[in-house]
Amino acid sequence: MVSARTPAEERAWRAAATVMDPEVPVLTIEDLGVLREVREEAGTIVATITPTYSGCPAMDLISVQVEVALRDAGFQDVKVKRVLSPAWTTDWLSEEGRQKLRTYGIAPPAGAAGRGALFGEPAVACPHCGSTHTTKVSEFGSTACKALYRCESCREPFDYFKCH
Template identity: 60%
Template sequence: MDQLHPSQKQRDAEAQKVWDAAAVVPDPEVPCVNVAELGILRNVEMIDGEAVAYVTPTYTGCPAVLAIELAIEVALREAGFEPRIERVISPAWTTDWISDEGREKLRAYGIAPPVAGSNSKLALFGETIVACPQCESENTEKLSEFGSTACKAQYRCKDCLEPFDYFKCI
């Protein structure tokens, strides 16, 4: 499989229909974003009559990966395709793959999106400023390294006093 991010690919009409069917599947742990916006749907193509969807889990231990793969398979079947799901683990998923629309949807849902540049040492080791998704204050504090899922940390805004999840940089 080609290693380009889906936004960099050109698809023929049939592959675009496959993409459109698979892309709308919501993430089961963060249902405000779909698998395309989250960047875990890497690519699709038609191979010998099968609609092949390439999926990269957010991390290898993600408990939702099987549910995501099954949901994509169902969506493709319902769209009239014979599906096959291929899990791609290299290159590893990064929060940099979350689309701008996905980041805005996270914020509107009450989850602070990850800061851009996941390869930054500051982002990787938690020395980043996390703005509150409710009031946009940067006067926040980390309460726990883990939030509602392992890929999120729990924060609290010191101004509006609201707790919120922060989607960690990976």
């Protein structure tokens, strides 16, 4: 059972949730599901974040930005805690986040995390025209968590946010 947030925790959550992902600047860390929890513990606001993968280079910047957002919201004693377990999954992306990815030109994850390796490659829809007649060009796109695809209908290249 999850307890309700206190007013201070709710205000702190709203502040931390405004932090943008530095690699995909249309997504907040809340959209990504990276922001896991904000609690008040003995007078300290503790924000818990989970990286999209253990070596994610953006986590240092995200940690600093969360701390700054909390301080800007009036909290003096703050701590940002990183947790690796449970591991982040693309299933944690919000529906709003998935739509923001499409609008930005990045195909959101197709299907549930973990199913690709067992059941083959998912049909990846082009974020520009919606066609699923797409081809993977490279396992890695602009960042390690994306693959590069090309749409065979509109011929546009695009990143695909890989399921994991």
